[in-house]
Amino acid sequence: MTVLDAEPEVGRGTSYANGGQLSYSYVAPFAGPGVIGKVPGWLLDPDGPMRFRPRMDPGQWSWLLGFLRACNAATSERTTRRLLRLAYLSRDLTREVAARREFAFDFAPAGKLVLLPDAAAVEGARRQVALQAEWGSEQHVLGRDECLALEPALAGIAHRVAGGVHTVSEDAGDCRLFCEGIAATLASSNHAVDFRLGTRVTQVIRAEGRVRGVQTSGGVIEADAVVVALGTGARALLRPLGLRLPVYPLKGYSLTLPVTRDDAAPRISVTDSAAKVVYARLGDRLRVAGMADLVGHSRDFDEKRLSTLVRQARAAFPGAADWTELHPWTGLRPVTPTGLPLLGRFPGTDGLFLNLGQGGLGFTLAMGSAAVVAAAIEGRPAPIPLDGFGL
Numbered sequence: 547m548t549v550l551d552a553e554p555e556v557g558r559g560t561s562y563a564n565g566g567q568l569s570y571s572y573v574a575p576f577a578g579p580g581v582i583g584k585v586p587g588w589l590l591d592p593d594g595p596m597r598f599r600p601r602m603d604p605g606q607w608s609w610l611l612g613f614l615r616a617c618n619a620a621t622s623e624r625t626t627r628r629l630l631r632l633a634y635l636s637r638d639l640t641r642e643v644a645a646r647r648e649f650a651f652d653f654a655p656a657g658k659l660v661l662l663p664d665a666a667a668v669e670g671a672r673r674q675v676a677l678q679a680e681w682g683s684e685q686h687v688l689g690r691d692e693c694l695a696l697e698p699a700l701a702g703i704a705h706r707v708a709g710g711v712h713t714v715s716e717d718a719g720d721c722r723l724f725c726e727g728i729a730a731t732l733a734s735s736n737h738a739v740d741f742r743l744g745t746r747v748t749q750v751i752r753a754e755g756r757v758r759g760v761q762t763s764g765g766v767i768e769a770d771a772v773v774v775a776l777g778t779g780a781r782a783l784l785r786p787l788g789l790r791l792p793v794y795p796l797k798g799y800s801l802t803l804p805v806t807r808d809d810a811a812p813r814i815s816v817t818d819s820a821a822k823v824v825y826a827r828l829g830d831r832l833r834v835a836g837m838a839d840l841v842g843h844s845r846d847f848d849e850k851r852l853s854t855l856v857r858q859a860r861a862a863f864p865g866a867a868d869w870t871e872l873h874p875w876t877g878l879r880p881v882t883p884t885g886l887p888l889l890g891r892f893p894g895t896d897g898l899f900l901n902l903g904q905g906g907l908g909f910t911l912a913m914g915s916a917a918v919v920a921a922a923i924e925g926r927p928a929p930i931p932l933d934g935f936g937l
């Protein structure tokens with residue numbers, strides 16, 4: 547088996563410095579019934595969680611149309627149920643990896659608290675928690691005081707918290723360390739995995755309806771099975787095969803701060819649902835992530851967006867970290883309009899498989915997605931029902 551990546555090291559794409567939350571029970575898609583009404587407010591607010599810059603790019607417009615079509619209760623519910631199955635498979639497999647302790651990735655069974663700003667949000671959360679309970683999620687709606695008792699570091703923002711949803715069974719970890727650990731484990735195993743890093747794939751080679759290999763910056767590599775797991779890079783590679791993948795980049799920002807006062811930084815993973823900012827404790831660092839900008843393929847920093855994120859995080863946990871050491875980063879979430887990733891066989895070409903489009907949940911869904919695709923390659927039954935995950 548050969549692993550190809552354009553970057554000189556693994557985990558240098560969107561997996562490099564994401565939010566660090568293994569958020570198995572919070573998989574409801576961004577495309578939800580109430581979202582269309584909220585989008586204009588978010589876009590008009592200079593500090594809002596979303597940005598949209600229209601581009602002369604049919605990919606952006608078709609993605610937007612698909613997204614708007616998915617913004618209804620029935621689709622959102624169906625997607626949530628499908629994603630929960632994948633997420634719970636992922637949870638079992640990720641915990642197996644963590645338990646083997648072959649490498650460290652700052653894994654912590656930290657639990658997660660989603661902060662809700664007002665009574666309406668608490669009511670909405672109650673409905674979602676009741677719905678997800680039918681599908682196996684164990685979550686509890688808490689009042690403000692209970693949130694504070696659970697995570698005393700929230701004292702600074704208690705005034706804008708009406709309640710929260712607590713999920714004990716959520717984890718946190720460093721996705722880059724996870725990628726590096728998996729790669730090192732594979733490289734040293736007897737599975738004969740050859741890592742060719744710094745190698746760009748330029749074309750999928752097909753003949754008579756079968757994949758034959760790939761053309762790369764380092765020459766042709768023959769293969770009888772090819773898995774395309776290129777995040778936002780997949781669309782360009784697969785376009786010559788006559789298909790426009792419904793995957794578009796949604797840019798986000800993160801900060802990674804050294805924790806300077808243990809009791810002032812959250813231990814539990816926190817999601818501030820009003821600001822749409824997430825916090826995860828990664829060992830002695832605090833990871834902060836947010837922003838959802840539909841602005842094309844550039845990973846450039848927009849200084850205003852970055853300073854908004856810094857201001858929001860600093861207001862939430864002022865004493866937690868050294869705010870001069872931000873380690874800012876941007877990444878492109880590979881998002882599909884519905885929020886469902888594309889997993890399994892590529893139609894019309896035997897031996898070609900997809901594993902992409904996990905959007906804002908790629909770390910969470912990684913192990914489950916890999917298990918699904920491995921079963922498809924080997925012709926085994928899928929470990930979970932796969933309706934909705936195809937093209």
Ligand SMILES: Cc1cc2nc3c(=O)[nH]c(=O)nc-3n(C[C@H](O)[C@H](O)[C@H](O)COP(=O)(O)OP(=O)(O)OC[C@H]3O[C@@H](n4cnc5c(N)ncnc54)[C@H](O)[C@@H]3O)c2cc1C
Pocket residue numbers: 550551552553556557558559560561562563564565566567568569745746747748775776777778779780783796797798799800824835836876877878879880901902903904905906907908909910911
């Ligand atoms: C701000 C932010 C916060 C996030 N927070 C979380 C979170 O808390 N929890 C969570 O689960 N997820 C989170 N995510 C989402 C998660 O990071 C992504 O879903 C995940 O990293 C995508 O992984 P991937 O392997 O598909 O893509 P990538 O990690 O981008 O990997 C794709 C790889 O393909 C390579 N590549 C591309 N094109 C080619 C080519 N032609 N030839 C060779 N190589 C190529 C790239 O170099 C790259 O290494 C977040 C994302 C962002 C941006």
